[in-house]
Amino acid sequence: MNLVDLFKKKKPVISFEIFPPKLDTPIESIFGTLEQFKELKPDFISVTYGAGGSAKDRTIEIASKIKNEYGIESMAHLTCVGHSKEEIDALLTSMREHNLENILALRGDPPANQPDFDFSNNAFKYANELIAHVRKQNRNDFCIAAAAYVEGHVNSKRLKDDLLYLKQKVDTGVDFLVTQLFFDNRLFYDFLDKTASIGITCPITPGIMPIFKADQIKRITYLCGASIPAKLVIMMDKYGDNDEDMRKAGIEYASNQIRDLIDNGVDGIHLLTMNRPKSTREILTNIGLLK
Ligand SMILES: Cc1cc2nc3c(=O)[nH]c(=O)nc-3n(C[C@H](O)[C@H](O)[C@H](O)COP(=O)(O)OP(=O)(O)OC[C@H]3O[C@@H](n4cnc5c(N)ncnc54)[C@H](O)[C@@H]3O)c2cc1C
Numbered sequence: 001m002n003l004v005d006l007f008k009k010k011k012p013v014i015s016f017e018i019f020p021p022k023l024d025t026p027i028e029s030i031f032g033t034l035e036q037f038k039e040l041k042p043d044f045i046s047v048t049y050g051a052g053g054s055a056k057d058r059t060i061e062i063a064s065k066i067k068n069e070y071g072i073e074s075m076a077h078l079t080c081v082g083h084s085k086e087e088i089d090a091l092l093t094s095m096r097e098h099n100l101e102n103i104l105a106l107r108g109d110p111p112a113n114q115p116d117f118d119f120s121n122n123a124f125k126y127a128n129e130l131i132a133h134v135r136k137q138n139r140n141d142f143c144i145a146a147a148a149y150v151e152g153h154v155n156s157k158r159l160k161d162d163l164l165y166l167k168q169k170v171d172t173g174v175d176f177l178v179t180q181l182f183f184d185n186r187l188f189y190d191f192l193d194k195t196a197s198i199g200i201t202c203p204i205t206p207g208i209m210p211i212f213k214a215d216q217i218k219r220i221t222y223l224c225g226a227s228i229p230a231k232l233v234i235m236m237d238k239y240g241d242n243d244e245d246m247r248k249a250g251i252e253y254a255s256n257q258i259r260d261l262i263d264n265g266v267d268g269i270h271l272l273t274m275n276r277p278k279s280t281r282e283i284l285t286n287i288g289l290l291k
Pocket of ligand 1: 049051079104106126127147148153154161180
């Protein structure tokens with residue numbers, strides 16, 4: 001199913017994000033996890049694309065399994081980092097051969113250990129160039145999602161410019177947006193006002209990541225620049241030394257965030273599951289979506 005049609009029919013659309021196992025681990029190691037996610041009946045599952053294209057075949061293989069074997073709609077992330085046009089075309093062809101209809105089209109992060117990576121050497125420097133390429137090839141059969149940044153992209157010098165580039169990206173042919181994680185819903189509501197004011201009308205589904213460990217939050221905010229509200233700092237101070245207490249507090253925090261978002265009529269909830277079905281189940285139960 002083309003996911004944009006789902007957003008027209010259902011609110012909120014509940015989706016999970018998972019990542020493929022590392023290359024030194026057999027791909028089968030994720031199948032048991034997928035079985036458990038299947039029981040939670042998400043509307044779709046998205047599969048990330050390893051930085052620098054390291055696990056590209058795994059992304060397609062797992063997205064295909066989710067759709068064709070488990071009967072759950074899937075979305076494959078696709079980044080431009082280090083890829084020629086021909087490689088991107090081969091990946092798109094492979095996706096179609098696997099019956100995949102939904103892509104999250106991204107520029108991507110620099111490959112590991114190459115923080116100064118020069119994106120100008122890519123066939124597509126920005127995500128909107130990748131999106132234009134897919135659309136130009138008359139690939140209107142693909143539903144294309146793109147990334148949005150509630151607090152601005154980490155590399156962006158001015159938030160205003162980031163929003164204008166987002167609008168340009170959407171106008172190039174984006175069907176819906178998935179946001180970077182955030183911990184303060186007020187920032188998301190402000191972001192919705194700003195995007196509406198510049199004429200972005202496609203569905204915007206918020207990315208929510210439960211915090212399971214105190215050190216996880218430092219790494220994540222370093223990578224994506226999300227700000228940490230005081231109540232999250234207090235929570236980490238209180239529970240950070242005990243893994244199980246911290247996990248429970250993180251689940252409670254994410255559940256409260258999601259309840260408030262749903263009460264405010266959001267288009268969807270995109271849960272960054274960290275491949276943890278048990279915690280995902282607890283969140284869905286807390287918010288009343290599972291018995
Ligand atoms: C929901 C979500 C899922 C993700 N999944 C993955 C994944 O699976 N694999 C992975 O490697 N990464 C993933 N990322 C991270 C993402 O690849 C990085 O944040 C990356 O740095 C930017 O990708 P983008 O597609 O948003 O880039 P772009 O939209 O190209 O933007 C990148 C930067 O360039 C600026 N910019 C855009 N257009 C122009 C222009 N025309 N001129 C000048 N500046 C411009 C933007 O303001 C921004 O600062 C994900 C991010 C999100 C939010």
